Amino acid sequence: MGQRLDPQQEIMFTGIIETVGRIQSITDQNLTIEASEIIADLKKGSSVTVDGACLTVTDLSGDTFSADFMPETAQKTIILGCNVDDLVNLELPMRADGRFEGHMVTGHVEGLGEIVTIKSDGNAHILTIRAPSNLKKYITQKGSIAINGISLTIAMIEDDQFSVHIIPHTWEITNLHNLDVGDKVNLETDILAKHLEKLIQS
Numbered sequence: 001m002g003q004r005l006d007p008q009q010e011i012m013f014t015g016i017i018e019t020v021g022r023i024q025s026i027t028d029q030n031l032t033i034e035a036s037e038i039i040a041d042l043k044k045g046s047s048v049t050v051d052g053a054c055l056t057v058t059d060l061s062g063d064t065f066s067a068d069f070m071p072e073t074a075q076k077t078i079i080l081g082c083n084v085d086d087l088v089n090l091e092l093p094m095r096a097d098g099r100f101e102g103h104m105v106t107g108h109v110e111g112l113g114e115i116v117t118i119k120s121d122g123n124a125h126i127l128t129i130r131a132p133s134n135l136k137k138y139i140t141q142k143g144s145i146a147i148n149g150i151s152l153t154i155a156m157i158e159d160d161q162f163s164v165h166i167i168p169h170t171w172e173i174t175n176l177h178n179l180d181v182g183d184k185v186n187l188e189t190d191i192l193a194k195h196l197e198k199l200i201q202s
Helices: 071-076 133-138 168-173 191-201
Strands: 010-012 019-026 030-034 047-050 053-061 064-068 087-091 111-121 124-130 144-147 150-158 161-166 184-189
Touching (some): 047 064, 133 184
Antiparallel strands (some): 019 030, 019 087, 030 064, 047 053, 047 087, 111 124, 111 184, 124 161, 144 184
16 A cells, blocks of 8 residues: 555555454454465565455554454445454455456445345355445446455346455355345455546547
8 A cells, every 4th residue: 555566566466365363353444354374475565355354454452453444445345344353355366476266356345235145055155245336337237246255256246236256265265154134345346447447428
């Protein structure tokens, strides 16, 4: 966040969650997260997505890191709805020489979705989510979307709702299994759709 990145440093996110952290404390502008599996890769100034929102590490202590967040982040994400002991999805930025998986994720949450239904179909879990009206035009059948930072494929669209199918591995290693109907989730649509829209308008 604000640092210049050399070619060997991290440049983007992919929506492939590395681990879940547990919130240790949270205020209206700062949170501390226990993240033992990635703590060795963090330093002050590091970027990390927390449920898909890109934050900057401000402090490290043992297995925990702290990060500040601005009023805009509080308004546009689920962060102020989180509580101590909640699990959050964490991803470090992709290195320039790393393997590309998932899809291009910026860590800039665009809006909140609302869980409408949670169903099972064989070994798959199906989430149906109501999207805010300003994001509907970027949500396309078989297109990509990040939900709480997780890269997923849109399976179905109907009016203001869309569905995603989640494999058991993703369900188990992320915080999706803790969701209930009515819960809010962070959404980031495919950046390529927004670039294409800008080119067409130009």
